[in-house]
Amino acid sequence: MPERTIQTIAGPELEGVRLDHFLTARFTYQSRTGWQNIVREGRITVNGIRVRASRKLHAGDVIVFDVEGIGEPEVDPTYQVVLERPEFLIVSKSGMLPVHPSGCYFRNTLLMLMKERYGELYVVNRLDRETSGLVLLARDPGTAGVLSTLFASRQVEKTYLAAVFGEFPAGTVRCDGWLSSDPDSQVRKKRRFTADAPGTEDAEECSTEFTRIMTRGGYSLVACRPHTGRLHQIRATLYSTGFPLLGDKLYGPDDTIFLRFTEDAMTDSDRAALVLPTQALHAWRLRFRLPGTGEEICCQSRAPDAMLEPFGMPEERFLSDSA
Numbered sequence: 001m002p003e004r005t006i007q008t009i010a011g012p013e014l015e016g017v018r019l020d021h022f023l024t025a026r027f028t029y030q031s032r033t034g035w036q037n038i039v040r041e042g043r044i045t046v047n048g049i050r051v052r053a054s055r056k057l058h059a060g061d062v063i064v065f066d067v068e069g070i071g072e073p074e075v076d077p078t079y080q081v082v083l084e085r086p087e088f089l090i091v092s093k094s095g096m097l098p099v100h101p102s103g104c105y106f107r108n109t110l111l112m113l114m115k116e117r118y119g120e121l122y123v124v125n126r127l128d129r130e131t132s133g134l135v136l137l138a139r140d141p142g143t144a145g146v147l148s149t150l151f152a153s154r155q156v157e158k159t160y161l162a163a164v165f166g167e168f169p170a171g172t173v174r175c176d177g178w179l180s181s182d183p184d185s186q187v188r189k190k191r192r193f194t195a196d197a198p199g200t201e202d203a204e205e206c207s208t209e210f211t212r213i214m215t216r217g218g219y220s221l222v223a224c225r226p227h228t229g230r231l232h233q234i235r236a237t238l239y240s241t242g243f244p245l246l247g248d249k250l251y252g253p254d255d256t257i258f259l260r261f262t263e264d265a266m267t268d269s270d271r272a273a274l275v276l277p278t279q280a281l282h283a284w285r286l287r288f289r290l291p292g293t294g295e296e297i298c299c300q301s302r303a304p305d306a307m308l309e310p311f312g313m314p315e316e317r318f319l320s321d322s323a
Contacts, residue, residue: 006102010061013181013202017188019046019063020053024262025189027102030073031264075108082299087143088136089118090286092301095132095278099123110135124148125156130247133160133283134301150288151229157287160224160234161213161303163280163310164243165253168212168220175237176207179230185255191232193240206230208237219246219275219310223284234281246310247276280307 014022023035023044030038036053038044043066046055057063076094083090091114098105100123106112114121114137122144124136138144150156175193180203182192197203207227214221220243224234232251238244239251249258257270271277287298 006065006106008063008065010057010059010063012059013188014057014061015059017057018053019044019051019055019057021188022057022063025187031262033263072105072108075105077108077113079110079113080301082134082301083297086139088124088138088147089114089121090134090136090297090299092134092283093127093132095130095282095304095307098129099126099135105129111137125151125158127283128279128281130278131160131281131283132301132304132307134286134299135283136286146291150291154227154229155288157285158226158283159285159287160226161282161284161307162222162224162234162238163246163276163307164220164222164238165218165246166220166243167215167218168210168222168243170212172209172211174207174209175241177205177237178203179206179233179236180204182236187250187255187258190250190255190258191236193237204228204230206233206237208233210238214311216311221308221311235279246280246307247274248279248281249274251279275310276306282307 019039020032020035024030024032039051039053042050045051045064046057046061048062048064075098076096078094079091079097081089081091091110093099093110098109100111101109111121111123118139120139122138122141124138124144124147127133127135136147138147177193177195178197179191179193180198180200181188182190193206205228209225209227211223212220213223222243226233235245235248235251239248244252246252249261252274254273257266257274260266260270282303283301284303285298285300287296289296
């Protein structure tokens with residue numbers, strides 16, 4: 001196994017942020033107390049030096065986390081190979097599986113699990129830990145570069161399924177606007193969507209199409225097609241337009257649930273309010289053409305049963321008609 005260290009370089013947005021606050025917000029599987037204990041053990045250094053959890057970060061600081069010997073949080077290691085080619089693989093992962101090593105996750109990640117079977121692989125597109133669905137992995141660096149360019153140049157059509165609170169408008173709604181940090185949230189990494197430019201340095205243009213599939217019992221199932229690839233784009237846009245994801249602790253009906261989650265203090269009322277234990281977002285379809293041959297690749301993966309349960313329907317009911 002390779003050396004188990006994770007390195008992060010602090011950006012300007014972390015200027016003055018306490019180390020334990022950064023770790024808690026960035027790696028949410030551990031409470032702040034848990035991170036303080038790990039820092040106290042000397043497993044995390046800043047610029048090669050052991051520091052206190054209260055140490056304030058500065059832009060350019062190199063944060064190194066030694067995860068050797070630390071037990072990893074439990075995951076759902078389930079994945080299915082949807083398409084296997086000599087140059088790449090497309091797989092569908094569970095909704096509780098990190099894609100690549102980060103923080104305390106190392107062996108319990110999609111990449112490391114697949115390496116045991118397929119050898120060296122390179123992740124082309126990444127999903128949040130709690131987002132299920134399709135991930136593209138290249139078998140060599142050259143293919144990884146080619147496929148990454150397709151994503152960067154918006155030549156890959158991506159469709160997600162989202163289960164949200166509320167009755168989403170019928171038909172297709174396109175949200176063109178901006179993503180920026182949410183000034184009304186206590187959580188630093190939370191973002192918001194606005195139709196007008198917010199005038200902040202961190203603002204990024206974004207565009208997403210949403211199509212309602214069905215509504216039932218105060219919930220809606222929505223197909224989402226992002227035309228840009230911004231951090232938390234789908235989750236933040238749905239939240240800001242009044243349709244937060246079921247199961248989303250950060251972009252759900254109450255982001256103080258996220259704060260309690262990071263402190264291992266979630267209540268039964270919190271869990272009931274979320275409806276589902278994990279965020280109801282699934283990377284459902286990938287479609288692109290291979291450079292050179294022009295061959296069209298189109299793959300779909302079945303949404304988790306728990307995500308469809310609130311609608312009392314099998315996926316086959318909308319599979320052929322949606323997207």
